[in-house]
Amino acid sequence: MSNPPSNTLPELNRLHVAIQEVQEEIDRGPRLLKARHNVTLGKQEDLESQKLKLKQLRLAADQKSLQLKTNEAKIVDLKGKLNQAASNREFDIFKGQIEADKVANSVLEDEILEALEKIDGVQVDIKKLEAEVVAAQADESKFSAEVDRKRGGLDEKLKALQAELLVVENDIPPEILPAYRRLVQAHGAGALAAVENATCTSCYVRLTSQNAVSILSGTIMFCRTCGRLLFAKPEEA
Ligand SMILES: [Zn+2]
Structure with missing residues (x-):
């Protein structure tokens, strides 16, 4: 699976939240x-x-x-x-x-x-x-x-x-686009979830450390518990 530019998922999340607001x-x-x-x-x-x-x-x-x-x-x-x-x-x-x-x-x-x-x-x-x-x-x-x-x-x-x-959205790999659309349809601004301290911030279930590391390296992954599209929370500027 090809990885999108590293800021794609945080940006998607930011935009969905802003649009909802x-x-x-x-x-x-x-x-x-x-x-x-x-x-x-x-x-x-x-x-x-x-x-x-x-x-x-x-x-x-x-x-x-x-x-x-x-x-x-x-x-x-x-x-x-x-x-x-x-x-x-x-x-x-x-x-x-x-x-x-x-x-x-x-x-x-x-x-x-x-x-x-x-x-x-x-x-x-x-x-x-x-x-x-x-x-x-x-x-x-x-x-x-x-x-x-x-x-x-x-x-x-x-x-x-x-x-x-x-x-x-043009940067979303085509193979995950249908899943992404379904998540947006179902959860709106909550389609994506940041990972903080190796934990999904949507369902608060802890990821395996291996998955947490993968997320940090930019691998596309969905939460196994709540299904959200996970992204590593970018460093606070
Ligand atoms: Zn979750």
Whole structure:
């Protein structure tokens, strides 16, 4: 088996890792943007439900006010009848009805007051939520612009790395190319594993010393345990 230039495998590894990092950064943008969008949507839903609540409270308060007015008119009418009562019995009946309506109105007045207080509270919530929706939308569009701004540079970087990878892949001996492709397919950036202290850094299984020496001399070898394409970790510069 012909050996590739000594830096081929470390370079392949470096490029695969770099490509994965750039790809992850590209993918992260839309994901974070979606999370921000969901925050906005949540606030908008809260706002809509508070607006609906306000509408219902106002309707209920209006109905009670209308009933109060109707009862008040009824009392005025009953008072007229009371003054013209033809008998004591009639007088007592009108008087009793007036008392009953007054009690009902007093309850209605309390209920109307309570409803108006609730309306005030909901209006405060709505104002707060409206401000929060505006803030969430502003945050979202600011973040979106930031993602777009970075995206161009990341795409360029990815293209450059992929072009570089193609060049280095030309140095892979043809007989191991299919195995290399399968590893990249299966493990992406983890297709290759550095050997450190005679140990595979992917599965942490120790190599025989003979194999470790072979790796150091540039022999192409796959880990017997995890199948990764092994390379000697280059000396730190
Ligand atoms: Zn291994």
